[in-house]
Amino acid sequence: MERIELKAEDRAFFSLVSEAAFANPFGKKRQALDRKILGVTQATRWATMVSKVIERVHSKLTTLDQAQCCRVQDFPERDQAIFHTVFLFDIFHGSIDQFDALIDQQVKQGSDSQKVTFSDQVIKKLVNRGFPEELAYRYFSLFYQIRRAFYFIDKGLLGECDCMHRLRENLWNHIFTSDIQLYETSLWNRMEDFSTLLIGPTGSGKGAAAAAIGRSGFIPFEPNRKQFATSFTDTFVSVNLTQYAETLLESELFGHTKGSFTGAVSSHEGLLSLCGRHGSIFLDEIGDISPSIQIKLLKVLEERCFTPVGSHKVARFHGRVIAATHQPLDVLRKQGTFRDDFYYRLCSDCIELPSLYQRIAESPNELDILIAHTVTWITGQPNKRLCETVRQVIDTRLGRDYTWPGNVRELAQCVRRVIIKQDYQGGAFSQGDTNATDSLADQMRAGSLRAEDLVAQYCKMLYKRLGTYEEVARRTDLDRRTVKRYVAM
Helix, strand or coil, X not given: CCCCXXXXXXXXXXXXXXXXXXXXXXXXXXXXXXXXXXXXXXXXXXXXXXXXXXXXXXXHHXXXXXXXXXXHHHCCHHXXXXXXXXXXXXXXXXXXXXHHXXXXXXXXHCCCCCEXXXXXXXXXXXXXXXXXXXXXXXXXXXXXXXXXXHHHHHHHCCCCCHHHHHHHHHHHHHHHCCCHHHHHXXXXXXXXXXXXXXXXXXXXXXXXXXXXXXXXXXXXXXXXXXXXXXXXXXXXXXXXXXXXXXXXXXXXXXXXXXXXXXXXXXXXXXXXHHCCCCCEEEEECHHHCCHHHHHHHHHHHHXXXXXXXXXXXXXXXXXEEEEEECCCHHHHHHHCCCCHHHHHHHCCEEEECCCHHHHHHHCCCHHHHHHHHHHHXXXXXXXXXXXXXXXXXHHHHHCCCCCCCCHHHHHHHHHHHHHXXXXXXXXXXXXXXXXXXXXXXXXXHHCCXXXXXXXXXXXXXXXXXXXXXXXXXXXXXXXXXXXXXXXXX
């Protein structure tokens, strides 16, 4: 068969599609590329824009196919890499409804990995486009991972403010790295070495962010069984480290053998053992554990192994570690309660979650979006009248400048309280924030503050309210490192 020679305008079009296919779907670059593909300049809702891109790509490929389905190998060598990606883009987007249905079904069914009824159809499309069968199965697994990542990030972390856009973009990069082509060729089965540290105020959504990462790992497809190797509902193990006494935490994490201590009447598999090859373990409130437990977890991170309490047998850890804290780790490190070596091994990537106050300050619509989502989640259906009631109570009882010390978690309780009592008077910690403001004002009136102390206290107040060093630095026009120093004073 003769090689298919492209017109210049077609090569330019498919080159843009190839570039867009690997761009972060939550990033501005992807939106800019989609606008170029469509030839539009005005701001358009991305979901609307991407559906038009998908239609146009499929239409142009249909024109190229003519009498028969063209393959990667049918194009000149200079164009084969482009169409390798374009074909993947077209086949993936032609299957997303089926993948979404599979994800919904798997969420409902839980641990039992579901049969994939459409796998043969997708594999056939890939093979017909010139992909070897073995590679086609790996791409099918990658399709499932990409769709799960988008699904859980998009649905689990709502908001239209800039800081939430950045958060979703950062989470996507954490799962696939900033170069998804490198991920696809070299890292898809090696990501367990990349640990995560989530930092943000209490109630800001660290658990949702961790779940999005933990449920979006690569899971290979097993063609003989027509199933993925495991259910993504089993790949995420979560533990709040503060729920266990210090004497029990080691046993819960690493397990123990029968008779290893008083009360150990039988052997016990720890949480690290429950985290399989395709899984992640979420260690919440990592800032509260003792240095001795930190040392043992450091060995897990560095050597990928651990030893149950009372045993000499070394067990292998196969998963990925996600940790979170609301505490300023820089302060804990200076105090000596959080080890530097543990910190540096833990933070392959640090992701900061914004406070609700910061989100509302950036976008006036943020609160209404979250109220609507929370009402639907609690009641099981949208309810415009209830949303309006909640908003009226917030505006009347709390005011527009309420700091939401409990963040998104507090907002959920606010909605519940309004449903029960038609009233909400604010979190227990809101008065403390007012007291801190009053105290600072009193010291200023008395003239008892040095300039450095004034800036330090102001930075601490903002950090407590906003939750991130970056936002405090932006508000005060200070360097981030300077802000961190003042907060630690």
